[in-house]
Amino acid sequence: MFFHTKELQYNAKPSNPDPVYAKKLQEILGGQFGEMTVMMQYLFQGWNCRGDEKYKDMIMDIGTEEIAHVEMIATMIAQLLDGAPVREQEEAAKDPAIGAVLGGMNPQHAIVSGLGATPTDSVGYPWNSRYTIASGNLLADFRANLNAESQGRLQVVRLYESTTDPGVRDMLSFLIARDTMHQNQWMAAIEELEQNQKAIVPSTFPQTLEKQEVSYSFMNFSNGEESSKGRWASGKSMDGISNFEYVANPKAMGQIPKLKPSPAYIHGSVM
Template sequence: MFYTDSKLQFPVRVDKPNPLFARALQQAIGGVEGEIRVAMQYFFQAMGARGNPKFRDLLLNTAAEELGHIEMLATAVALNLEGAPLSMQEEAADNPVAGSVLSGINLKNLLSAGLSAMPVDSDGVPFNMSHIYASGNIAADMNSNVTAEATGRVLAVRLYNMTDDPGMKEMLQFLIARDTMHQNQWLAAIEELGGNENVFPIPNSHPQEEENLDFSYVFLGFQHDGSEPVQGRWSSGQSIDGNGSFTSRPIEPLGEVPNLGRAKPKSGAQAEQL
């Protein structure tokens, strides 16, 4: 069950409407780094979170918060579209808002939503759920969530640097702070699951002794001349999960040249393939 409130999670104030910035804010709603993505990702991860119920509650609480962020951003989009022209014939020369429209704002906000936000990115492409990662493995999901919050925070910082509107800057600093917390809470959840040495490799339920251990911790180089691959923390020393030691070597092909045989009759192949 979900509850709603008439109040925003954090104040949203636009001192000077800017339709072009409204378009930019759409990326934070319906872009691959946006709030729809994380809200739905955490929600569906929660729906498949078996085991300790506290992880389900963690995910659901954060999903609910992200819905509130969508509300904030949608309000900000609408407020930034205040005063946008309803006719392309309006004079742009004396109207900076009209000029912004003619300079490339997302006309979907005008034509399809009546100067309101939409579940689209900054180019007007609808969010299609293809970037929702909910694997049913709680450790894999937590790692995916760190990445989601990191890219979201990058976007929020870029938006912050695009505007000089005090109200928008204040709202974005709040969202940036929440991204900070969410990155840390997912990392804390990984720590509670046992940290790197117990979580990795994911899934830790698969017996490692059954995998091909010759390749478990070797960094392979694919240089055409067979030279050693680039060296770093990933090529020497103990592995991050503590179960092996990193090495590196040039790759050598171990398989044969593939031969698929002749094509089957009536398969639509050329006669020369049969």
């Protein structure tokens, strides 16, 4: 069960309206790696958690924090839209600078949401839950989480670089700092889990059942062998079990497929 407190987790006060930037900022609200994604991803991981209470509580802690991040950005966007000149059609026709702003806005910010934030990304594409994962395997999911926080911080930094508004930058500096923590947090949780199992997910599947002759082979399918110079092409494998092997000319090991004609009721090809 949840409770809401009116104060934002951190300030969300733009210094000036900027409807074009409001459109861009939607990316970290409702985009693939926006706050809605981590919020829903963590909450579902928490609710589905079948492990140690320590993990479940930790996931619920951060999932609950992320709702507050969605709130902050939504609030910021609504304020950036205050004063958006969506109506002054005639003036815009005369003043190309206003025209550029109108052309750069998300029209739904005026027509659909009435100057409010929308649960969409920076091109207006709606958020959907296939952005999230809760697999029932914490090591797998913590890697998903580390990725989400890495992509997320990268996007927030790029948005920081594309505004000079002090109020917006102040809020983003908070989100960037939290993403610093969250990347650290998932790295810590991953390290802890890896101490109890092999690094390869899932570690409970017996490797004797996999086709072990190709379990540590790097295969060169793009001509040129620059890839042989990487850490992945020689030396001890990262799971400590074997050594990397570089296969310069990988061979096909399978059949040439030949499918049977389909039965009559399928009405397949006549040739």
